[in-house]
Amino acid sequence: MSLKIVIRSAVAALAIGAALASPAKAEVSEVRISKGFGILYLPLIVMQDQQFLEKRAKAAGLGDIKVNWLMLDGGNVINDAMIAGTLDFAGTGAPGFVTLWAKAKGIPGVEVVGVSGMSSTSQWLMTNDPKIKSLQDFTANDKIALPGIKTSLAAVTLQMISAKVFGDANYAKMDPMTVSLPHPEALAALIGGKTEIKAHFTSPPFQYIEAKAPNVHRVLNSVDYLGNMTLDVTFAPKKFVDANPKMTQAFIDAMDDANALIEKDKKLAAEIYAKSSKVKVDAAEIQQMIEDKDSRFTTTPEGVLQYAEFLHKAGSIKLKPAKWSDMWVPQIAARPGS
Numbered sequence: 001m002s003l004k005i006v007i008r009s010a011v012a013a014l015a016i017g018a019a020l021a022s023p024a025k026a027e028v029s030e031v032r033i034s035k036g037f038g039i040l041y042l043p044l045i046v047m048q049d050q051q052f053l054e055k056r057a058k059a060a061g062l063g064d065i066k067v068n069w070l071m072l073d074g075g076n077v078i079n080d081a082m083i084a085g086t087l088d089f090a091g092t093g094a095p096g097f098v099t100l101w102a103k104a105k106g107i108p109g110v111e112v113v114g115v116s117g118m119s120s121t122s123q124w125l126m127t128n129d130p131k132i133k134s135l136q137d138f139t140a141n142d143k144i145a146l147p148g149i150k151t152s153l154a155a156v157t158l159q160m161i162s163a164k165v166f167g168d169a170n171y172a173k174m175d176p177m178t179v180s181l182p183h184p185e186a187l188a189a190l191i192g193g194k195t196e197i198k199a200h201f202t203s204p205p206f207q208y209i210e211a212k213a214p215n216v217h218r219v220l221n222s223v224d225y226l227g228n229m230t231l232d233v234t235f236a237p238k239k240f241v242d243a244n245p246k247m248t249q250a251f252i253d254a255m256d257d258a259n260a261l262i263e264k265d266k267k268l269a270a271e272i273y274a275k276s277s278k279v280k281v282d283a284a285e286i287q288q289m290i291e292d293k294d295s296r297f298t299t300t301p302e303g304v305l306q307y308a309e310f311l312h313k314a315g316s317i318k319l320k321p322a323k324w325s326d327m328w329v330p331q332i333a334a335r336p337g338s
Contacts, residue, residue: 027062027243027244027245027246027247028065028088028243028244028247029062029063029064029065029066030065030066030067030068031053031065031066031067031068031088031089031247031251032068032070032086032087032088032089033048033053033067033068033069033070033087033088033089033090033091034069034070034071034072034078034081034087034089034090034091034092035048035069035070035071035072035091036071036072036073036078036091036092036147036232037071037073037182037183037184037206037278038183038202038203038204038205038206039119039121039203039204039205039273039286039289039290039295040118040119040121040153040203040204040231040232041091041118041119041232042119042258042262042269042273042290042297043118043119043255043258043259043262043297043299044091044118044234044258045272045273045276046258046261046262046269046272046273047254047255047257047258048067048069048276049272049275049276050257050258050261050272051067052253052254052257052258053065053067053250053251053254054067055254055257056250056251056253056254056257057246057247057250059250060246060247060249060250061246062246062247062250065247070087072090073147073148073182073183076096076148076149076151076152076180077148078090078092078096079092079096079099079100079151082100082112082235082237083100083104083110085237087236087237088236088237088240089115089234089235089236089251090234090235090236091118091232091233091234092153092232092233092234092235093147093152093153093154093156093231093232093233094153094229094230094231094232094233094301094304094307095151095152095153095155095156095157095307095311096148096151096152096153096156097112097114097233097235097327098304098307098308098311098317098327099151099311099316099317100112100235101113101114101235101321101327102308102311102312102317102318102319102320102321103317103319105319108239109237109239110237111237111238111239112235112236112237112238113235113236113237113238113241113327113328113329114233114234114235114301114304114327114328114329114332115233115234115235115236115241115248115251115252115328115329115332116233116234116251116252116255116299116300116301116332117230117233117298117299117300117301117302117304117332117337118230118232118233118234118255118297118298118299119230119231119232119295119296119297119298120228120229120230120231120232120294120295120296120298120302121203121204121231121289121292121294121295121296122203122204122207122221122222122223122292122294122295123153123154123157123201123202123203123207123221123222123231124201124202124203124207124210124211124218124219124220124221124222125144125158125199125200125201125218125219125220126190126199126200126201126202126207126210126211126216126217126218126219127142127190127198127199127200127216127217127219128190128191128193128197128198128199128213128215128216129142129198129199130217132198132199132219133219134165134219134220135161135162135165135166135173135174135219135220136165138174138177138198138199140176140177141196141198142177142198142199143177143178143179143196143197143198143199144158144174144177144178144179144197144198144199144200144201145178145179145180145181145185145186145189145190145197145199145200145201146158146178146179146180146181146186146200146201146202147180147181147182147183148180149175149178149179149180150175150178150316151316152180153231153232154201154202154203155175155178155201156307156310156311157201157222157226157231158174158178158201159171159172159174159175159310159314160225160226160310161220161222161225161226162174163310164225164226165225168313171310171314172314179196179197181197183200183202183203183206184206184278184279186200186202186206187200187202187206187209187210187279190210190213190216191209191210191213191215191216193215199219203231204289204292204295205277205279205281205285205286205289206279208285208289209279209281221294223294226306227303228294228296228302228303229302229303229304229306230298230301230302230303230304233301233304234251234255236248241329248329248331249331252299252329252331252332255299256299258297259297259298259299262290262297263297266287266290266291267283267287269287269290270283270284270286270287270289270290271283273286274286299332299335300332300335300336300337301324301328301332301337301338302337302338303338304324304327304337304338305321305323305324305338308320308321308324308327324337324338325337
């Protein structure tokens with residue numbers, strides 16, 4: 001063996017030794033999380049109020065972390081922010097996540113992955129037009145407000161219901177009537193009755209507030225058509241969770257903590273929500289909504305594969321996961337989800 005080869009081998013050995021001896025790259029000490037309006041985001045609202053993530057991160061040896069909370073509503077807005085790299089974790093409607101997962105799969109730096117389930121409840125289609133009693137009664141001039149057209153939770157849920165009412169080929173029949181409007185603004189427009197908004201497809205607490213208005217009535221309840229399934233989830237860039245496994249686990253643990261608090265003390269959870277709400281609500285009424293038979297808060301995703309199957313059938317996504325866990329981080333994929 002020549003001297004040159006010996007020296008080269010020694011240098012390589014030293015380099016490997018140095019790499020093994022050097023500490024791994026530190027995980028982030030600051031995270032950015034988005035949440036939206038409504039009780040579907042209650043676990044994130046509780047997580048923020050109780051600082052569960054900060055506590056879990058510290059227990060995991062990550063030190064004192066900083067959590068920046070953003071208010072974003074609508075699948076398009078959230079997906080754009082995630083792709084732009086301005087979010088680390090995001091709460092969103094399950095269909096919006098599934099759509100982005102399928103479109104970004106395998107694209108370095110853009111790929112996303114599910115982190116946790118979050119909540120499920122009923123969604124009501126409310127109207128201020130006494131002539132509208134069913135989907136068949138809507139005309140082209142009757143505008144339906146929802147957070148984001150075509151890709152938001154409400155938009156896809158409405159498509160899935162339309163498929164059942166009008167047939168699979170007509171799943172998009174109501175799309176031309178939908179307009180993008182955040183829930184608080186849609187509520188004001190519907191009750192005010194002075195705009196083109198004739199209906200609002202929404203979730204608690206907005207649907208309960210609207211139901212009390214003398215000029216508003218319910219057209220349908222999503223659970224009657226689709227049953228109970230996870231409506232909102234959390235997700236993150238794959239490159240973030242890969243680089244920050246401890247922070248990702250801390251987030252999942254914090255979500256479990258938030259859901260455990262909601263289950264154990266619904267009164268406190270309602271008070272936390274009422275305190276944070278941009279719409280004036282009574283904590284006692286919020287508690288009743290949380291206790292509704294259709295409301296569930298769990299970190300384990302339930303029925304999310306149904307969205308993927310529908311979106312694939314509708315042509316909205318080209319890639320369909322073989323099983324639900326294909327879309328989620330390994331830490332959550334081991335749970336009995338669907």
